[in-house]
Amino acid sequence: MLKEERKKELKNQIFLKSIELFKEYGYENVTVEKIASSCGIAKGTFFNYFPKKEHVLLYLGNSQDDLLQDIAQKYQHLKIKQQLLNIFKELISVYLNNSDLFKLTISETIRSAFKNESTNINIFEETLTDLIENAKKNNTINTHFASGTISSVLVGIYFNTLVNWSVNNEKNESIITIFEKQFEVVWEGIE
Known part of the structure; x- marks a missing residue:
């Protein structure tokens, strides 16, 4: 030990x-x-x-897996929409204090996803899929879309928001506000 x-x-x-x-x-x-x-x-x-210098940045992403589980647990009492929104907002908040580190981490995470070196995105999607599936079983969400499809789309807008914000972060609008707007558009189609 x-x-x-x-x-x-x-x-x-x-x-x-x-x-x-x-x-x-x-x-x-x-x-x-x-x-x-x-x-x-x-x-x-x-x-x-x-194994490589790049994996130091991936370690930051990997450490987010534990954080994701903690956040999901923290909001389990909320309705699924608010639960998911709070999860994303807390994950985004982790990067707000250091945009340079954020840019490096995001670019390396995306690059490694294309090389199949990272399972962070898969774990993220699986966690959200489980949350959505549980909400369906508890009848707190009524949708005909597959839970995996919903989680994939939500993770997609999450990364889209992060990448766009990191490139254009001179905007006056906060990254959380940007994400919330995109989340609302997608959520309207889910329910």
Whole structure:
């Protein structure tokens, strides 16, 4: 047990130091050697925890899986529409304080999804599918659309909102407001 805890602590230390270096020097200017040296570990040790530098950013996305479960649990007493909206709003809020890190994470998550290296999006969709399926069983939502299709569309507008906001974040409208508008359009078609 202690060994596993130490491994987890070291992985988190590598992650936090990497993020610190990315912020200070820019993602492209930070090498695995620089990360390892800053952590006081060998380059090979870095690769024991992260197969590539890009996986440090994916780790941030992976850590969101646990957050997603916690958020879903927190709002389980609400009607499905409000439950889903609150889940998305909390996930979006995680990125609001650091738009540069956000842009890197989103671009790497999307790139890895196309390479089939990441299951984050699949886990996200599966979690939402389960929530929607439960709402159907409890008759709190009445729709003829498949739960998986609904969750896929909702995840799609989530990422669309994040990507558009990261590219055009000089707009006066908040990212949550943008998402809520798109969510409402889609939800109207679901119910």
